[in-house]
Amino acid sequence: MRYLTARKRAVGKGAAGTGTQHHWYMQVSAVALAFLVPAFIYIVGSAIGGTQEEVLATFARPFPAILTGLTLFVGVMHFNKGAQMMIEDYARGSMRKALIMFVIGLSYATIATGVFALAKIAL
Amino acid sequence: MADVNRGNRPLSPHLSIYRPQMTSMSSILTRITGNALIISVILIVWWLLAAATSPAYFATANGVMTSWFGDIVLVLSTLGIWYHFLAGLRHLYFDAGHGLDIDTAEKLGWGMMIGSVVLTVLTVIVV
Numbered sequence: 001m002r003y004l005t006a007r008k009r010a011v012g013k014g015a016a017g018t019g020t021q022h023h024w025y026m027q028v029s030a031v032a033l034a035f036l037v038p039a040f041i042y043i044v045g046s047a048i049g050g051t052q053e054e055v056l057a058t059f060a061r062p063f064p065a066i067l068t069g070l071t072l073f074v075g076v077m078h079f080n081k082g083a084q085m086m087i088e089d090y091a092r093g094s095m096r097k098a099l100i101m102f103v104i105g106l107s108y109a110t111i112a113t114g115v116f117a118l119a120k121i122a123l
Numbered sequence: 124m125a126d127v128n129r130g131n132r133p134l135s136p137h138l139s140i141y142r143p144q145m146t147s148m149s150s151i152l153t154r155i156t157g158n159a160l161i162i163s164v165i166l167i168v169w170w171l172l173a174a175a176t177s178p179a180y181f182a183t184a185n186g187v188m189t190s191w192f193g194d195i196v197l198v199l200s201t202l203g204i205w206y207h208f209l210a211g212l213r214h215l216y217f218d219a220g221h222g223l224d225i226d227t228a229e230k231l232g233w234g235m236m237i238g239s240v241v242l243t244v245l246t247v248i249v250v
Contacts, residue, residue, distance in 0.1 A: 049185075056175075
């Protein structure tokens with residue numbers, strides 16, 4: 001006979017062992033990105049194709065630099081968790097773990113590189 | 124029972140038994156665009172890093188970004204991000220418990236497809 005109820009065993013679990021946290025993060029970051037992305041497209045889209053002086057001048061200003069850094073961080077973390085969801089749907093076992101680790105590493109490396117570039121330009 | 128078939132559940136997708144529908148196609152396109160956009164992000168980060176590093180490195184990155192290949196990638200990225208943007212808004216609307224009947228969901232799907240093309244054309248004109 002089992003002494004733990006089904007509910008007790010379910011609390012805090014879910015696909016990633018963290019209950020609804022993953023879903024809630026996706027909702028929060030989605031709302032944030034709904035505001036950030038149009039501005040990001042305008043700023044970065046306008047900067048692409050310019051000379052190096054123009055690009056450096058754009059991202060030396062506070063608003064474009066902060067907005068680009070923020071969108072990069074929230075956007076890539078949103079990708080990180082979304083890609084994890086995809087991997088959990090299509091792969092299992094060690095392959096699943098390896099792919100999730102790879103995506104987490106790729107995400108942090110992308111963010112770190114972008115923040116380094118922005119900091120170097122802005123400061 | 125909560126314990127039935129633990130750890131050995133079937134994986135997605137079970138697409139072979141369905142004919143393509145607006146609901147399933149608009150859903151899988153959301154996943155495809157969202158995950159493909161990491162390539163666009165890495166490209167932009169590389170371009171930013173080049174601008175921060177040296178004129179020679181920037182010339183290389185800028186050359187790629189402004190080439191016909193770069194143009195195609197950037198326009199496809201714009202289409203992808205606008206599609207994913209609208210799909211995300213629909214997802215939030217679904218999550219709040221609205222628009223889940225087939226008729227509304229299919230209309231919203233068409234709205235996402237047409238809307239993303241319109242927004243992409245506008246972006247190319249304005250930006």
